[in-house]
Amino acid sequence: MRPTVRGLVWDLDDTLWQGAAPVPSPTAVRTLHTLDRRGILHAGTGRRDHTVALSRHGLTELFTVLGFGRDTTSGPIRALASTLDIPLETLALVAGDQMARAEVAAALPDVRCYPATMVERLPGLADFTPEVVTAETGERRHVVRAEQRRRTAGTTHPGTPASFLGTLDLELEIRPARAPDLLIARQFTATGRPPTPADLQALITKPDHEVLVATLRDRFGPYGVVGLAVLVLSESTTALELLMCDQVLATGAGAAFLDHIVARSLMAGRRPVADFLPTRTNRQLLVTLRFSGFQVIANAEGRMTLAIDPIRPPVPRRHPVRVVTAR
16 A cells, blocks of 8 residues: 655646746645645746746745756656655656656656646545644644754854754643544654554543653744653552654753653652663663663563652753643
8 A cells, every 4th residue: 555645746837827927726726735734745846937926826835845947857856855854655746747747757656646637636535645634734844844944054053063952942842642643653762662543542531641742843943743651650650651753852852851751750759660672763762761860670571660769869950942831
């Protein structure tokens, strides 16, 4: 089964509009907005530079990547895959030019190609229908644009990466998980064996469990949901399973999330405890646990148990991340 499309490249010549004085087709504009709400990113290319026309009709912001004056159509598609770090098999092209579609089909056989006559039908195709669409899904374009601005600023920052973090005004919001949040857990690195969305769905209604979600943003915009914590509450302990997005661990978001949970647990008179199952990808989470004051209290059969010493709890740390809570 093919993955759903994550990025759609529009060959704007004779696709979004017709003629030398372009006026966008209402059908095409509806498709642009519908797919954007589903988290599908748009890129634009063409023989002519369409920047002014897109701006005149208020469409520029819908396109994450624009590139004009190309000799081939496959070149911009490769650039899009590299810029967005997504596989070619999740990209598609819509083009009125049959030669452009043929060139892409020959050069990039994994990319799906559609004629301009199908623009109206694209939202109804399974290839363009993600399994779940949430409010987070609709923010994907903004997340990608924020990351592009963040990278540009980071490359021109005169100081160290750590000093750049201090300029970002990072804010981590922690709130109870909702059902649509749970599917994203499959994309995270876990301290143990990752729970399935079905497992999490069952846990969020149990009185002795809490499932918390962390979202991150900075002065450039949102990162989206970056972490999830499963807490099993007993009279004396808080058993913790942590899942985090690898890409944001360097920001300190994982440490801030964990320190918030530890502080809240100790205030409630519960000792924070975490089981850790080492994998190829979660070593950084172990480092985060250790720097948050978790000590190894058992290590058997490849699985570690770590806990906070309630007699000598860790000294609260200062983070480049401001934590806020919501309900």
